[in-house]
Amino acid sequence: MLDDFLFRAVLGGVLLAVVCGPFGAFIVWRRMAFFGDMLAHTALLGVTLGLLIGLDIRIGMIVTCLVAALLLAFGQRQSKIGNDTVLGMLAHSTLALGVVALTFVEGVAIDLTAYLFGDILAVNTTDILLLAIGGTFALGVLTWMWRPLLALTVSPEIAAAECIPVERLRLIFMLLMALVIGMAIKIVGVLLITALLIIPAASARFFARTPEQMAIGAAFFGVASVLAGISMSWHIDTPAGPSIVISTAAIFILSAGVAPLVRKLTSRA
Amino acid sequence: MTAPLIEGRDLVLSFGNERVLDQVSLAIRPGEIITLIGPNGAGKSTLVKTLLGLQKADSGEVIRKRGLTIGYVPQKLAIDQVLPMTVKRFLTLTRSASRADCEAVLDQVGAGHVIDSQMSELSGGENQRVMLARTLLLRPDLLVLDEPTQGVDVSGQAELYRLIDDIRRELDCAVLMISHDLHLVMAKTDQVVCFNRHVCCHGQPETVRQHPEYRSLFGSREADAIGIYHHQHDHEHDLSGHVVGGCGHDHAHEHSHDHAHALDTTAKEAAGTN
Secondary structure (H helix, E strand, O other): OOOOOOHHHHHHHHHHHHHHHHHHHHHHOOOOHHHHHHHHHHHHHHHHHHHHHHHHHHHHHHHHHHOOOOOOOOHHOOOOOOOHHHHHHHHHHHHHHHHHOOOOOOOOOHHHHHHHHHOHHHHHHHHHHHHHHHHHHHHHHHHHHHHHHHHHOOOOHHHHHOOOOOOHHHHHHHEEEEEEEEHHHHOOOOHHHHHHHHHHHHHHHHOOHHHHHHHHHHHHHHOOOOOOOEHHHHHHHHOHHHHHHHHHHHHHHHHHHHHHHHHOOOOHH | OOOOOOEEEEHHHHHHEEEEEEEEEEOOOOOOEEEEEOOOOOOHHHHHHHOOOOOOEEEEEEOOOOOOEEEOOOOOOOOOOOOOEEEHHHOOOOOOHHHHHHHEEEEEEEHHHHHOOOOOOOOOOHHHHHHHHHHHHOOEEEEEOOOOOOOHHHHHHHHHHHHHHHHHHHHOEEHHHHHHHOOOOOHOOOOEEEEEEOOOOOOOOOHHHHHHHHEEEEEHHHHHHHHHHHOOOEEEEEOOOOOOOOOHHHHHHHHHHHHHHHHHHHHHHHHHHO
């Protein structure tokens, strides 16, 4: 069945959406949407570096994302330049560097749009294997540090007072985020990955009463969006990545409309 | 003397050119109740954050007893609406607990009815009660309260302080409390540390109250007002402001005791200034 490109696309997309759910919830809670965006931008430099030194492009993307996350964590230690400025500088200079360096790669025709908007229909078996292993690892670590990370999201003061290693957890979270984004680019692309992280989580917010419900809800809405997006792409021949993002937005609008009704029904019961 | 639970030695911290902590040393020993007072902007919260390890001092050291459990009640914790959070879930924020245990501690602080509410729906007073309930679950050696009654009306404050006192007695823990006014704090505290970027003076409440540095920080009128305060009510409010019954004869007795005491000292001071 893995021979069928459609099946691979669905499997890859579903795997990614499940991983993105809980991570997206944290991005929303910690207001890190721009951070996700910035990491994705740097990934293009990873593509170029991969091509230049003959490294696997996927590994190149993951490595640049990890390095960018470390640089950012380092940049946040000072207070002369704001975090958003550090993010913007890193994102756009690395993106520019990636594009410029691409001109030095000889003899390889690169389809830039495949990286900007993703190419889920070209997902191969190695991609799926990488997603499965990397995704399980990322989700496993996130589950392991779930309670302390959530405590520190609610209040760094409470977390620190109760002996939670605040700085270390922040760093681990940023690195995991970098890993997830590095893996996701092939599916939805540099420009759209943030959407797959934050929109399903935002939709889940309407129905959740606890953080855990929101994380699971986000994964659920993500999976639904992937399925809807791929079938849209299949039936009316639209680009798959953008179709998935349109589906997340449609689900959000639907959720916003339905949520008050659900609340009314449950409060009456 | 027993070893301190937590101790700051010669802490110095500057933000830019402004020195916020100037050679501050402070130790909290088991069972002790210390109240940190000082005007707004005195760096009280910064000092506490430094002691908790959340803010790194430029120099000096913080020594924390091994295995120390701290229950921290922040000044104001508004949980962002983007994060759904029931009271039950919040109680288990850093440590798991059964629903029955959560119900028990909420009942103890008089907030049993909110267990399934969202944190964002709580009133200021309910919010602080839930914070206290959470520390009851932790069973800490040290309870740190940063202006625990901010945003709660005056009579609600009195009730909260009573609750804190009950909790302290039950847990048998040390307490470090920040306050910018002494009104309701004084009677219950062992030691008052008057703080304005450095330790101005410290000692028992009465001693501090008469200390010239304290009086210059807060003004004499303000200083004298303490203690008389208890009298201004003949009834109590619960935290949402509803009048509830007074608690009978014992309480009244306590009032008259405070009264006599306060009058006594004011008279003495008046005599002193004349």
